[in-house]
Amino acid sequence: MSLPSSSLTQIIEEYIAQLLEENEVGEVSLRRKDLAERFGCVPSQINYVLRSRFAPENGFLVESQRGGHGYIKVIQLTFNNCDEEVVHLADLVGNAITEQESRKLLVNLQNRDVISPRERLIIEVALRSQEENGRSLFDISPYRRDLMRAELLKKILTSLALG
Amino acid sequence: MSLPSSSLTQIIEEYIAQLLEENEVGEVSLRRKDLAERFGCVPSQINYVLRSRFAPENGFLVESQRGGHGYIKVIQLTFNNCDEEVVHLADLVGNAITEQESRKLLVNLQNRDVISPRERLIIEVALRSQEENGRSLFDISPYRRDLMRAELLKKILTSLALG
């Protein structure tokens, strides 16, 4: 029986999430140094929080600029509240998926207007690139490539938080 | 906690962008000295804005003339066909590209409406996935990962431009 552990990372994550909620626009600008000061940590801790919590896989985009007037902007592209749909898609993809199956799935999603033709194109290029690398560069077994394809596909689809 | 203040550079950038919008022709002529006076800065600040914001990689050309009746002309460039755009994009990416650089490029392309936010998200997920695999699964050197990142990015962008 343990209380919800609250690591610094988690606290900062919640802080940023709250700012996002308040802002309505789905984006918020931050100063890395100020944040670090507020939470009494080193600035690079902020990078860790962003990398581990506000990653594109989770539906976030991060923009930043160094130097004078530097900033970090966190953008929430999608609201990952439609867990059901995500679970459903993850189910559809499964642990492993062949190239044909994935193509069929993507065609289907496009027909249902869940993704646009251009989005489908990007996804197919990404999958094919990984396939190519796996085959000719790293000598990955076909089954393992199916596993990796499923991983990538799920990451992409859940990032879009389709609903 | 202070919000990031907008920089002089950004203010001048927006001013010029607005002039471009108003002019409809996709170009505008400026006086460096007048601009500097208007914004209370040294003239070379204008060069900085032009170099950092209206560079070819941002889709602009700048012409100028010194001496009496000198001027600076900012021209917004457009592509006549897909191939031109593909070449342009491939150029921007280059042979190798860091994570930072790629992120900046994608922000830029989104601002120019070459890609949508969702498309950017998918691309970032794909890049990040490859990065992760390269680092922790296959132990690829940082530079080689930059090469692979450039490859993938070019594949995706050219597929979009051609599609």
Add this chain to the structure above:
DNA sequence: TTATCCTTGACTTATACTGACCAAAATTAT
């Protein structure tokens, strides 16, 4: 105990802005 997650700090890189000095084109004086 082992694997994963978190945290830190030294080092690196990128951006904004200024001012002194340079270069070119037009105007004016000779």
Add this chain to the structure above:
DNA sequence: ATAATTTTGGTCAGTATAAGTCAAGGATAA
């Protein structure tokens, strides 16, 4: 005409500022 002068813009190096990376070690969970 030609040279001097004036009117523009260009370049570059220096300073200040702020974010990113990476690797090593500590904390926590499985």
